[in-house]
Amino acid sequence: MSNSSLGRRGRAHYVFDKDLVYERLRDLLGDRVNREEHIRHSYVGDTGWLTLYHAFKRIKAPLPDIVVFPKNAEEISGILKVANEFRVPVIPYGGGSGVWGGTIPLYGGIVVDMKLMNNIEINEEAMTVTAEAGVLSYELELKLNERGLTMGHYPASMFSATVGGMLAARSSGVASTKYGKIEDMVLGLEVVLPTGEILRTPVKPRYTGAVGPDLVQLFVGSEGTLGIITRATFQLHLLPEKRIFSAFSFRSLEDGYRSVVKMLSRVTPAVVRLYDEEEVMRSKFKTYTPPEGVRGALLLLIFDGFGEMPELEEKIAREICLENGGSYIGDEPARKWWNERFRHYYPPLSPSSNLPMIYGTIDVAATFDKLLKIYRAVKEALYSRYGDYQLQTAAHFSHWSKSGGMVYLRFYVLDPPADPEKAIKLREDIIETAIKITAQMGGIINDHHGVGLDLGRYMELQHGPIGMDTLRRIKKVLDPNGIMNPGKLGL
Incomplete structure (x- = not known):
């Protein structure tokens, strides 16, 4: 079914007594249950084009029936038990910063707003942080930086993305080349399963534990279809004492690409961004404005760390770029990008303004x-x-x-x-x-x-028929009544 028919999707599979469900949820959460229309309108989707276009054109979009604001895993357990009893769809909601329609309430139901779950526990001895699912990425990083620590995770959405949402969608930050993506950082999870059971995995260092399949990774990337992530433990790093910036222009994208491939076999920059010719020269909506006179492809590099290591890595990278036809254009382009990297994601520079x-x-x-x-x-x-x-x-x-x-x-x-x-x-x-x-x-x-929602129809292209059948079987076992974020991930 085309996404263009969002406002006309049927609810035949999910018929329930809204008043009774509302009262049952009120018994659990008191006044942290809401069904006022103006509140429900706040949860029609995410920041993706599909949601924004529907609003711009005033096209009717599906609304949740009820919005709840739990404070802990036990309350979420109660919510899911009620949802199972009445066969009510449930959509976990963090900051709504996704772009592929993952939080659109296709069939109404209950939206579980996670933002009241915002506790942070830092263990400096273990070099870990445990954060509840509603913690904003920016707030988490700020707390860590105050203690000289970092996750090394800087997504463009960090001012609105939550811990739960980042895990659910496999978030990546601009420094992932060195620090990894969110799935490389997570060491343990607390998840409320669709039936209301609470799963707490052990916290184990990365790349350890020959104890069978990794349950943590089963839920990372599941986009709320297999349960609700309520808490996660991540590995930490010391906040680097310095950053070294470097930028190069290339006559062709191929020269820049060849430089990056060779470079990565020798050094590990925190940030490696290679822009094509159109991004540099012709696009009306450039995400970066290059220095005057720069033509062709543009490469921005950032190295971070301690002692002489960042300078040594930059020296090796510079030699490789020069050998492959690159021209060194100084550190300012990369430094400027780092300092202003969030600007174009928000009006008036964001595409949504157009x-x-x-x-x-x-x-x-x-x-x-x-x-x-x-x-x-x-x-x-x-x-x-x-x-x-x-x-x-x-x-x-x-x-x-x-x-x-x-x-x-x-x-x-x-x-x-x-x-x-x-x-x-x-x-x-x-x-x-x-x-x-x-x-x-x-x-x-x-x-x-x-x-x-947008890419769900292509999941079989990625995983093949047997792969998708395997995912559906896992979904059926964990979520026998199909209440968790229905219609997403192609499930």
């Missing part, structure tokens, strides 16, 4: 040998098929590992159809084109923004 323009991001990942080829193939297909709509793209490569990376390909349709149904369908077609090419060429169809 509605009804269609926009979106294809963030796909692959190994070194495939990533650049996928980028070229997707870009060529988008311009070929959708150029009549004044489509533009702008891309950068980041979130690298020792074997691959991801490309963050933004697309903008400057002349979209005026009819909402046609506009939404056009966006779906653009995304489908990119996703299918990525899957056919052996890439991963999403790197760190999750799947949600």
Whole structure:
């Protein structure tokens, strides 16, 4: 079913006595249960284009029936037991910072707002922090920095993303090349299962424990379909004493890409961002304005750490870039980006300020040998098929590992159809084109923004029929009544 029919989705599978459910929840939570319409309107979705476009065009979107504000795992357990008894859909909600429709209440039901669960416990001896699911990323990092510590996790959404949401969607921050993604940082979880049981995993150091499948990783990336994450323990690092910034321009993207691949076999920068020519020169909605006179591709590097190590790593990286045709343009471009990196995510610089323009991001990942080829193939297909709509793209490569990376390909349709149904369908077609090419060429169809509603229909392309059947069986065992965030992840 097309996402354009959000406002017309049926609720035949979820028929329940709203008044009775409301009263049962009031018995559990008192006045922390709300069903006033203006409150429910606050939970129609996330920050993705689909939600914002519906609001801009005043298209009716599904609302939750009830919003609850629990304070602990035991209260959530009670909520889920009521939901199971009456077969009520449940949607966990953190900061609403997702972009793929993961929190859209397709079938109404209960939205569980997690933000009252905001306790933080720092264990400096163990170098861990335990945070409840409603803690904002920015607040967590601020508390750690006050003690000279860091998670090294800096997502663009850190002012609104919560611990639970970041885990649910496999969040990644700009320094992931060195510090890893959220799934690399988490050591233990507390999860309320759909039946109301509370699972508490042991806290174990990363890469330890030959004790069978990792239950922590089962729930990371599950987007609220297998239960509600209520608490997590993460590994910590000392806050680096220095950062070294470095920037290079290249005549071609290939030269820059070759430099990065070679560099990563020798050093580990915290930040590696390689911008394509369109991002640097032509895109109307650039995420970064390059220095005057810079042409071609642009590479921004940031090294952090202690003693002489950051300077030594930068020296090695600089030699590699110069050997591959790069021109050193100083430290200011990278320093400026670091200091201003959040600005373009918010009005007036964010694409959302230009509605009804269609926009979106294809963030796909692959190994070194495939990533650049996928980028070229997707870009060529988008311009070929959708150029009549004044489509533009702008891309950068980041979130690298020792074997691959991801490309963050933004697309903008400057002349979209005026009819909402046609506009939404056009966006779906653009995304489908990119996703299918990525899957056919052996890439991963999403790197760190999750799947949600928009990408759910492509999960079988990624996992295959047997893989999806395995996921459905797990879902059925844990959530026999299908109450947890129905319609997401293709489940």
